[in-house]
Amino acid sequence: MRTSLIVAAPLLAVLVLPGIAGAQDGRGAPPAGRGAAPAAYPPYARPVSTFVAPRTADGQPDISGLYIAIPLPRGIETPLVPMPGRAPNRANGEFSYSLNERPKLPEGAITRPVGVDPPDGKIPLTPEALARRKQIIANQEKIEYLDGRVLCLAPGVPRTTIAAPVVGYQIFQKPGYVVIFYEQNHLYRTIPLDGRAPLDPNIRKAMGVSRGHWDGNVLVVEVTNFTNNLSNNWVIGAVSATPGVPAESLTTGHGIPHSDLYRVTERYTPIDANTIHYEARIDDPKVFTQPWTIAYYAFARAPKNYVPVEYACFEGNDKNLLLMTNTDITGVRVAVP
Amino acid sequence: MEKPITTIGAAGLAVLTVGMAAAVAHAQRGATPPRAPAAQTASTYSGPRAPDRKPDLNGIWQVLGSAHWNVEAHSASEGVPAGFSVVEGGTIPYQPWALAKRNENFQNRLVADPLRKCYMPGVPRAMYLPFPFEITQTANHVLIAYEFAHATRTIFLDATPHMEDLDFWMGDARGKWDGDTLVVDTVSLGDKTWFDEAGNFHSDALKVVERFTPMDAAHINYEATIDDSKVFTRPWKMSMIVYRRLEKNLELLDYECAEHVYEKLFKKPGSTP
Numbered sequence: 001m002r003t004s005l006i007v008a009a010p011l012l013a014v015l016v017l018p019g020i021a022g023a024q025d026g027r028g029a030p031p032a033g034r035g036a037a038p039a040a041y042p043p044y045a046r047p048v049s050t051f052v053a054p055r056t057a058d059g060q061p062d063i064s065g066l067y068i069a070i071p072l073p074r075g076i077e078t079p080l081v082p083m084p085g086r087a088p089n090r091a092n093g094e095f096s097y098s099l100n101e102r103p104k105l106p107e108g109a110i111t112r113p114v115g116v117d118p119p120d121g122k123i124p125l126t127p128e129a130l131a132r133r134k135q136i137i138a139n140q141e142k143i144e145y146l147d148g149r150v151l152c153l154a155p156g157v158p159r160t161t162i163a164a165p166v167v168g169y170q171i172f173q174k175p176g177y178v179v180i181f182y183e184q185n186h187l188y189r190t191i192p193l194d195g196r197a198p199l200d201p202n203i204r205k206a207m208g209v210s211r212g213h214w215d216g217n218v219l220v221v222e223v224t225n226f227t228n229n230l231s232n233n234w235v236i237g238a239v240s241a242t243p244g245v246p247a248e249s250l251t252t253g254h255g256i257p258h259s260d261l262y263r264v265t266e267r268y269t270p271i272d273a274n275t276i277h278y279e280a281r282i283d284d285p286k287v288f289t290q291p292w293t294i295a296y297y298a299f300a301r302a303p304k305n306y307v308p309v310e311y312a313c314f315e316g317n318d319k320n321l322l323l324m325t326n327t328d329i330t331g332v333r334v335a336v337p
Numbered sequence: 338m339e340k341p342i343t344t345i346g347a348a349g350l351a352v353l354t355v356g357m358a359a360a361v362a363h364a365q366r367g368a369t370p371p372r373a374p375a376a377q378t379a380s381t382y383s384g385p386r387a388p389d390r391k392p393d394l395n396g397i398w399q400v401l402g403s404a405h406w407n408v409e410a411h412s413a414s415e416g417v418p419a420g421f422s423v424v425e426g427g428t429i430p431y432q433p434w435a436l437a438k439r440n441e442n443f444q445n446r447l448v449a450d451p452l453r454k455c456y457m458p459g460v461p462r463a464m465y466l467p468f469p470f471e472i473t474q475t476a477n478h479v480l481i482a483y484e485f486a487h488a489t490r491t492i493f494l495d496a497t498p499h500m501e502d503l504d505f506w507m508g509d510a511r512g513k514w515d516g517d518t519l520v521v522d523t524v525s526l527g528d529k530t531w532f533d534e535a536g537n538f539h540s541d542a543l544k545v546v547e548r549f550t551p552m553d554a555a556h557i558n559y560e561a562t563i564d565d566s567k568v569f570t571r572p573w574k575m576s577m578i579v580y581r582r583l584e585k586n587l588e589l590l591d592y593e594c595a596e597h598v599y600e601k602l603f604k605k606p607g608s609t610p
Binding site: 151170190205209230232309 | 388395447448450452453454455456457466467468471473474475478480482485486487488489491500503505506507529534586588589590591593594595596597598599600601602603
């Protein structure tokens with residue numbers, strides 16, 4: 001069923017491909033067969049950046065500009081779930097999306113899976129959250145459990161920073177703020193840097209409420225107050241779960257729940273004039289037994305001819321939802337103030 | 338009315354629109370964009386300025402009034418405040434068939450208004466929704482982030498031309514400073530958005546020229562000249578005041594319209610997720 005749907009729906013065909021699969025760069029990873037011992041990766045260490053960015057008029061490190069996502073190669077799995085070994089092959093879906101000009105990693109970049117803590121690559125779900133995730137995966141073809149990104153809901157943080165087919169990121173800076181415009185689903189975040197207080201917990205936002213500051217050349221952002229009103233508000237995850245993959249796996253990130261206490265600490269580290277490394281520490285005491293961390297080289301300066309365009313996700317998505325879940329939303333109307 | 342670009346929607350847009358909007362682009366060639374009246378020669382603007390000496394529009398703004406419900410003069414009705422016309426001359430110069438269509442739209446507005454399907458509001462409607470929007474200004478861009486449905490506009494000030502053969506819900510916007518007035522030329526808006534809840538509409542030939550003339554630190558005189566020779570007998574203009582929101586530590590919140598669609602569809606009232 002899913003195969004035919006993928007063929008029928010361009011949205012799915014594109015979105016289904018990139019999970020939060022594996023390592024940043026497969027070239028250094030040893031081949032792993034099913035059942036093989038977990039691949040050995042060096043322990044994660046934050047990249048040391050000696051790059052000093054130019055300054056904005058108000059003294060911020062200037063990281064503004066147009067970036068594209070650095071693809072996360074597929075077929076390179078976390079240590080938890082070795083997949084059948086096969087030679088990297090672009091036609092076989094080696095990369096999570098294709099570009100004419102694939103961004104390159106900076107020299108000396110350490111290749112390893114995206115999940116860096118805990119080192120076993122497992123998501124430290126509580127037993128209740130694990131049961132919840134199994135329920136979501138078991139029902140993933142129903143609209144109530146369908147990936148929120150396929151529903152065109154805002155995918156939250158860190159998910160908007162995980163390489164996706166629509167890959168442009170515009171970073172702007174104005175006095176006291178960093179502003180990110182995501183090409184994906186025309187999302188945006190305004191990140192105040194003035195140390196203001198968090199918002200009332202009754203206020204929820206799909207992309208969370210961001211509070212940032214510069215730690216040297218590193219932009220650190222605390223994100224809280226995430227929306228939690230639907231079964232589909234996953235802030236991390238892939239579109240569909242691969243059969244046989246354990247629910248603890250980050251490799252297939254379908255349906256990782258979060259609660260009202262979910263919070264993320266992001267670190268954007270400019271490595272050189274063209275590359276930003278990203279780290280996200282994810283915490284939710286109602287869902288995870290301990291905080292866990294993902295990290296990867298996230299953004300590369302866009303090629304000169306790259307033009308971000310409008311990604312109108314929800315408009316017209318009713319046809320996809322009808323095909324995928326047999327749910328007709330065309331008659332639904334909402335009140336607008 | 339339905340066009341493939343939007344029925345397919347989503348990720349396919351960038352690829353799929355390439356061939357489909359050719360007719361739109363073709364129709365747009367030939368006619369020159371409408372020009373609003375020239376700005377005052379001497380600016381009276383006394384507000385803050387950016388490092389490049391242009392008026393500093395950074396901040397959160399909102400239009401007051403009832404143009405969102407009806408840009409023409411109207412009395413109150415249930416849930417709709419009364420309002421003056423924002424249209425120069427009072428009424429929109431529709432061609433006869435189009436006036437009939439507008440009246441039909443009005444009758445069907447509670448199901449036919451694209452906003453009730455959570456579609457992006459288009460231009461100029463995004464500017465006078467009853468929601469705030471935030472401007473981020475650089476030397477090369479003016480970015481507008483709207484609270485409603487997280488719609489955005491990237492207005493390029495770098496003298497690049499409009500893209501060809503693409504179609505956008507929020508248009509393809511190119512701007513330039515005319516003295517202290519920001520002039521924004523927006524095309525490729527498609528034919529699916531309305532000007533208001535009252536069914537005032539346009540075709541895919543729509544071109545909008547907006548003039549943002551800051552009056553002081555907290556007010557912008559906003560004018561939008563509407564040109565659509567398929568629907569109107571002549572270009573026409575609407576104008577209103579944009580107010581700076583001055584609340585301390587104000588930030589944009591969410592009206593994630595699509596969430597409310599799904600809540601309505603499959604979430605039982607009062608249930609937890």
